[in-house]
Amino acid sequence: MQLSSTRRGARLARLLAVQQLDDWGILRDGRTASTVASVVAEFAANAVTHGRTPGRDFALRLTLTPKSVRIEVTDTRPDKLPLASGRLPELPGTEAESGRGLLLVEALADRWGTGPQSPHTKILWAEVDRPPRHG
Template sequence: MNAEITLAGSEFVQRFSATRRGARLARRLALHQLDAWGVPYGSGFSDDVAVVVSELAANAVLHGMVPGRDFELRLIALADTLRIEVSDARTEREPEIRASRPGAESGFGLRLVGALATSWGVKGRDVGKTVWAELATTR
């Protein structure tokens, strides 16, 4: 998207079940929220957000799941950045980019996040951790 997206001050927070269905719903609601904020579904920025939310939510479900605990998605619109945060209840497994094996069909999610985001990282919280990524709203 060539035009600047102005969302500053907007925030969306929702908890989801730590299941594959919850991860899919997180992606769909993130895109719905962006559309409500004026970022058209199917735009380049919307597609990038979809990939990042999908990967972070999938990691929360696959690697951060604690039985009986949900994960949380938070979208925070800053001046020229959309910050995506996915929090789960597990503290002992921090995400890392691993070397891929020839022919591997998984393990590329954080590489995609790193390629699309201007920055990303992990921060602790009282229970669990938050993996965050920031995407520039200007191209």
């Protein structure tokens, strides 16, 4: 889905992601849903804060597989990669008011990464494993 590169668009991304998980039968109060919601919130906030080009939207895509939920957020600033591939972000200073979001993603997601998607866009992606089904 395409969403406006505004704070309202970022909030809507999280709400729509939680609704989609509910439609897929993933409990809203379970670990998978809360993790996906947190990762979507961080990626969407990054898209509207650091990946924004005036007049251009960002995109959110969720994919359900038997083993995981894949989150993809695409924005319009391929020149602003948050970190080098395979490197963890550094901890911000104790007085810093931002800079901890990707550390949160690192702690919550089972896998994640970033990179240019095209000459005009970049993608942040994460995968959250689903618990095995019993019975």
